[in-house]
Amino acid sequence: MKNLKQMGIADIKSEIGSRLRRERLNQNITQKKLSDLARISRRTLVAAEKGEGTTLETLIRLLRALGRLEQINQFLPEPSVSPIQVAKLKGKIRQKASKEYTYPMIKETAWEWGEK
Numbered sequence: 001m002k003n004l005k006q007m008g009i010a011d012i013k014s015e016i017g018s019r020l021r022r023e024r025l026n027q028n029i030t031q032k033k034l035s036d037l038a039r040i041s042r043r044t045l046v047a048a049e050k051g052e053g054t055t056l057e058t059l060i061r062l063l064r065a066l067g068r069l070e071q072i073n074q075f076l077p078e079p080s081v082s083p084i085q086v087a088k089l090k091g092k093i094r095q096k097a098s099k100e101y102t103y104p105m106i107k108e109t110a111w112e113w114g115e116k
Contacts, residue, residue, distance in 0.1 A: 010051070016059075017051035023066050024049075037065035 004012055024034050031049075035042040038061040048054040048062060063069045 012051075013054070014051035017049045017054070020062055020066075021049040023068065027066065029066075034062070034065055038062050 002015060004015070007015065024031070029037075031042050031045050035045040038045070038058075040058055040061055044054075044058055045062070048058055060069070063071065
């Protein structure tokens with residue numbers, strides 16, 4: 001298994017494309033048949049397998065056509081609400097992230113000794 005943390009975006013896209021291709025071949029499905037099942041063009045499938053310019057919609061269509069849509073639950077499980085967060089928010093569930101607090105900027109002036 002490759003260490004994705006050390007890979008760049010282009011390498012990760014290429015790896016995902018390679019895995020899609022490997023899954024298609026493991027299931028013995030032609031590009032034409034998979035593109036028909038996913039309702040995308042063959043050209044789009046070829047691009048996805050190369051890790052080039054694939055949309056999230058295309059990825060979902062391909063995973064569904066390959067019978068692998070449930071894999072999303074493994075790589076990105078539904079997050080649970082932290083009990084500590086609920087306690088801090090007095091039983092409410094966070095709906096948005098809070099702004100980062102920035103301290104007021106202190107006007108910088110040249111510092112001088114009190115003597116002149």
